[in-house]
Structure formats: C-alpha cells, structure tokens
Amino acid sequence: MTKQPTLRSMAAASALPRLEFQMLWEHILQVPRVWLIAHDTDPISAPDIARFEALQERRLAGEPMAYILGYREFLGRRFKVGPSVLIPRPETELLVEVALRHLETATAPYVLDLGTGTGAIAISIALARTDAQVVASDVDAGALRIAHDNARDLNARVEFFAGSWYDALLDSRGFDLIVSNPPYIAADDIHLRQGDLRYEPRCALTDGHDGLTALGSIVSGAVQRLRPGGALFMEHGWDQAAQVRQLLQEAGFAKIESLRDLAGIERVSGGIYL
Structure with a gap:
C-alpha cells in the first residue's frame, strides 16, 4: 500500500524554499504556522495536494508570492493585492x-x-x-x-x-x-x-x-x-x-x-x- 503524503514528506520533495512551502500550506489549510509544525506527519488529502501543486507551479515560474496568496503584510496589517x-x-x-x-x-x-x-x-x-x-x-x-x-x-x-x-x-x-x-x-x-x-x-x-x-x-x-x-x-x-x-x-x-x-x-x- 502506498503511504499517503504528509507535510514532512512533501517538504522534503518540494523545490520551494521552506518558508514559501509553509506559506502556501498556511494559505491552503487556513492554519497558522505553528499548526503546520505540530501536524507535519498528518496525511494530506488529494484535493489539497492538487491545490498546492498548482500554486507551487506558479511560484516556480516566478510569480510573486503576494499575488499567489492574494495579500501582503504592510506595517503589521494584511492588504489585499492583485496584478493591477x-x-x-x-x-x-x-x-x-x-x-x-x-x-x-x-x-x-x-x-x-x-x-x-x-x-x-x-x-x-x-x-x-x-x-x-x-x-x-x-x-x-x-x-x-x-x-x-x-x-x-x-x-x-x-x-x-x-x-x-x-x-x-x-x-x-x-x-x-x-x-x-x-x-x-x-x-x-x-x-x-x-x-x-x-x-x-x-x-x-x-x-x-x-x-x-x-x-x-x-x-x-x-x-x-x-x-x-x-x-x-x-x-x-x-x-x-x-x-x-x-x-x-x-x-x-x-x-x-x-x-x-x-x-x-x-x-x-x-x-x-x-
């Protein structure tokens, strides 16, 4: 039986820097980073993996993280951003x-x-x-x-x-x-x-x-x-x-x-x- 992927196994295989990997998963799962660390061996669902792979592909192509996530922090506040x-x-x-x-x-x-x-x-x-x-x-x-x-x-x-x-x-x-x-x-x-x-x-x-x-x-x-x-x-x-x-x-x-x-x-x- 194939073992279901976890955040830890996916991080090891990802071409993204660790911080960007974590930021994408925080965005997908809508959880804080501390949750990711505490649950890095939990199995990840196929739909969430598909979402991650799509976002990872955009980032590896060079698209800014802010546009992928849809926001950027400025003076401690979260501002919506977009290509315009x-x-x-x-x-x-x-x-x-x-x-x-x-x-x-x-x-x-x-x-x-x-x-x-x-x-x-x-x-x-x-x-x-x-x-x-x-x-x-x-x-x-x-x-x-x-x-x-x-x-x-x-x-x-x-x-x-x-x-x-x-x-x-x-x-x-x-x-x-x-x-x-x-x-x-x-x-x-x-x-x-x-x-x-x-x-x-x-x-x-x-x-x-x-x-x-x-x-x-x-x-x-x-x-x-x-x-x-x-x-x-x-x-x-x-x-x-x-x-x-x-x-x-x-x-x-x-x-x-x-x-x-x-x-x-x-x-x-x-x-x-x-």
Whole structure:
C-alpha cells in the first residue's frame, strides 16, 4: 500500500524554499504556522495536494508570492493585492513613518496620497490619525477597487478618486500633507525584466521615461495645492535623492531633506512649502 503524503514528506520533495512551502500550506489549510509544525506527519488529502501543486507551479515560474496568496503584510496589517497593483514593500513603510512624524502637531490634517495602488499608505495614515481627512487617487480602476476593499476590510476612513495625479481632484487644495510612491524606475532599467517586477503593473513601476517625470509632475502640482506650511514627501529610487531635492528646491520648497531606509538608502525626500 502506498503511504499517503504528509507535510514532512512533501517538504522534503518540494523545490520551494521552506518558508514559501509553509506559506502556501498556511494559505491552503487556513492554519497558522505553528499548526503546520505540530501536524507535519498528518496525511494530506488529494484535493489539497492538487491545490498546492498548482500554486507551487506558479511560484516556480516566478510569480510573486503576494499575488499567489492574494495579500501582503504592510506595517503589521494584511492588504489585499492583485496584478493591477504594486506589491507593498517594507521600504515604503518609511514614507508612512515620515508622514506621521510631520503630522504630530497638526489638528485634523488634510492629507492626499497620489497613485494609491493598494491604498496601503493612505489607509495606514488614516488608521494612525483617525482625526485626519485622507483622500487618495489612482488612474487605474482595478487598483481603486482593491484600495476600496482594503479600506473597508481595515475600517479606514479614506475617500478615493479616479484620475491621473491631481487631475482626479479637480480644484481640491489646502492640503497639510501630500505623499506619493509614484513610478520612478527608468523605462530602460533592466530590473523591470527581473524578479517580481516582471509581473507587477508596468505603469506603477516606470513613468515610461527617465524615472523622474512623475516625481517632477507631483512636485510642480503640489505648490498649488498645499496650504502654507504644508509638506510633500515622496518615495524615489536609490540613486534619485539629489535630483528630487533639486526638483523641490526649484519649486520653492524649504527644509528639504532625504531620509534613509533600513538599508541606509536615501529612499524618501520632501520639504515644506512656505
């Protein structure tokens, strides 16, 4: 009689790294990792094995784990993701942290997140500052559906608008803070053809030009929409900090700074409009 497969025997035969193997089985069985460890010799049913093999095949082909699982953790919360949105990354948590530091002395701040994607930035700010009026825009209808779902699931009060950058907001102005993680990879960057980036929406990764076009549009549009003393902070590429600071200086911003992520890279730049 053939012995029925167990998690332990399947792990030994799987080409996946152990962590990814466990993540897929947590997703399939809807159990925590500690359960998997305690039950690794239990027999696995044929339907569950079939589901695992299908998901494993997708991962071995290079599809991001976040798209396979349908979610990604960001600042300790689970955000729904899909192929229409950029996968939230740990370095973007810095943008939220910088935004919240800037808002520490503000009362009922008015905040705008441009190119919201999953809504992770806007929702995280709204949950941390329940007195804030947070609005967010995105040009992609699929991204806005996911952002709406995330705001609903996490009980965050965010208002979403459809459109390209500030065009989505018509004449809205008087923001205390504008934040954005725009497409900043140059169109000819080889990384667009590598790893997870191959699967993510190209329009969320690159502006189709030099990687500074979207950043420049956000800076120039901010000066008409920030109240005096309002701030703009943006995520950018590892080698773009000096250029972004120059854009901010030319637009009339003061107290310009670049902040480093946990890897020591200047990842977020911004300033105050006086």
